[in-house]
Amino acid sequence: MNIIISNSSQNPIYEQIVTQIKTAIMKEELSAGDALPSIRLLAKEIQISVITTKRAYEELEREGFIETVPGKGSYVSGQNKDLIREKRLTSIEDKLAEVTTESKLLNLSLEELQSMLSLLYNEEN
Amino acid sequence: MDNIVEIKNLTKSYKDFTLDNLSFNVPRGSVMGFIGPNGSGKSTTIKLIMNLIKRNSGDINIFGLDNLKHNKEIKQKIGFVYDENYFYEELNILEMKNIIKPFYKSWNNNLFEKYIKEFELPKKNKIKTLSKGMKMKLSLALALCHNAELIIMDEPTSGLDPVFRSELLDILYNIIQDENVSIFFSTHITTDLEKIADYITFINKGKLVFSQTKDEIIDNYGLVRGSKDLLDNDTRGEFVSIKETGFGFEALTKDILRARQLFKGKGVIEKASLEDIMVYTVRGNV
Numbered sequence: 001m002n003i004i005i006s007n008s009s010q011n012p013i014y015e016q017i018v019t020q021i022k023t024a025i026m027k028e029e030l031s032a033g034d035a036l037p038s039i040r041l042l043a044k045e046i047q048i049s050v051i052t053t054k055r056a057y058e059e060l061e062r063e064g065f066i067e068t069v070p071g072k073g074s075y076v077s078g079q080n081k082d083l084i085r086e087k088r089l090t091s092i093e094d095k096l097a098e099v100t101t102e103s104k105l106l107n108l109s110l111e112e113l114q115s116m117l118s119l120l121y122n123e124e125n
Numbered sequence: 126m127d128n129i130v131e132i133k134n135l136t137k138s139y140k141d142f143t144l145d146n147l148s149f150n151v152p153r154g155s156v157m158g159f160i161g162p163n164g165s166g167k168s169t170t171i172k173l174i175m176n177l178i179k180r181n182s183g184d185i186n187i188f189g190l191d192n193l194k195h196n197k198e199i200k201q202k203i204g205f206v207y208d209e210n211y212f213y214e215e216l217n218i219l220e221m222k223n224i225i226k227p228f229y230k231s232w233n234n235n236l237f238e239k240y241i242k243e244f245e246l247p248k249k250n251k252i253k254t255l256s257k258g259m260k261m262k263l264s265l266a267l268a269l270c271h272n273a274e275l276i277i278m279d280e281p282t283s284g285l286d287p288v289f290r291s292e293l294l295d296i297l298y299n300i301i302q303d304e305n306v307s308i309f310f311s312t313h314i315t316t317d318l319e320k321i322a323d324y325i326t327f328i329n330k331g332k333l334v335f336s337q338t339k340d341e342i343i344d345n346y347g348l349v350r351g352s353k354d355l356l357d358n359d360t361r362g363e364f365v366s367i368k369e370t371g372f373g374f375e376a377l378t379k380d381i382l383r384a385r386q387l388f389k390g391k392g393v394i395e396k397a398s399l400e401d402i403m404v405y406t407v408r409g410n411v
Contacts, residue, residue: 014340040304041302047298048320049322049323050156050323
């Protein structure tokens with residue numbers, strides 16, 4: 001797993017770590033039961049403060065992606081993929097709702113919108 | 126988290142300088158950077174923590190103990206690194222070590238040998254022949270060999286090149302792999318701190334400016350640049366201080382989110398570095 005931190009990003013460093021670990025779980029680079037580095041080791045490896053890595057792990061824990069066993073370390077929890085997929089689907093729905101509202105404002109028909117979407121969809125593939 | 130150092134209403138007056146009612150805490154297992162311009166009282170504070178000078182008033186507790194009453198006990202668990210060289214220049218490294226060793230009950234000589242090897246220090250060379258970086262490494266090696274739970278360093282990076290400073294950072298990261306060790310160090314080279322420090326305590330002219338987590342500081346402070354017609358009495362009040370030039374202004378805000386709303390689409394807003402924060406706070410409007 002790679003974690004690349006940008007200091008010029010607008011996103012706080014802890015958030016960058018959270019996103020990248022989530023992506024690693026999604027891409028199956030990390031699977032359920034895998035051990036994560038200790039917060040102090042991770043801080044050393046990516047040269048950030050311990051408080052920042054701690055905050056990232058706490059966030060991942062709260063969202064149910066990892067579990068921390070006191071004195072042992074942090075592990076990837078099971079059934080994350082479904083969880084992440086569901087979250088991403090919700091975010092796609094939100095964005096589509098926004099697109100729909102915007103299209104109605106411009107009097108765009110459903111057919112026109114669909115053809116735009118299929119053009120973009122095929123292009124990306 | 127409990128505190129390893131607690132400083133309360135600390136005051137020390139000299140003829141032309143006063144360390145004024147300073148209070149802050151160093152949490153256990155954390156790294157705290159102590160910043161401020163030259164002459165702001167950093168060394169005075171450290172000397173007071175180490176009980177090397179007398180205070181006028183206030184309290185200092187270290188490991189939960191009063192630092193005057195339990196002076197000897199406390200110092201057994203502190204590793205201290207000075208900015209100046211306090212060694213006997215004519216001695217070699219081993220001779221110097223043999224002078225320091227008997228002061229500590231829990232001196233670990235294997236650990237010392239390990240550091241000497243790791244830091245590539247020439248044991249039999251006279252201390253006066255060592256470079257500044259090597260002397261710093263020797264100070265560190267000597268400070269790390271008695272199971273100290275608190276490492277205090279006064280300006281450890283001043284006068285050292287960036288390569289060595291990065292090496293020192295690695296050494297510090299290795300030290301804090303032990304979660305019982307706390308590090309407190311003063312510096313005015315803030316880029317080193319931006320990486321490792323959990324907390325930043327900033328003093329200016331003997332007074333506390335802030336003592337909080339580095340993430341809070343970095344996430345909230347911002348630099349705004351723009352044309353001077355964005356500045357009026359209201360917007361001026363938003364800034365810590367403003368620098369105006371012939372081509373516009375640059376100013377420091379404590380609330381970057383608010384600045385983003387206020388100056389939406391106008392001007393450039395970026396995160397402020399610790400250096401920016403120090404410069405703008407100390408200098409005031411220009």
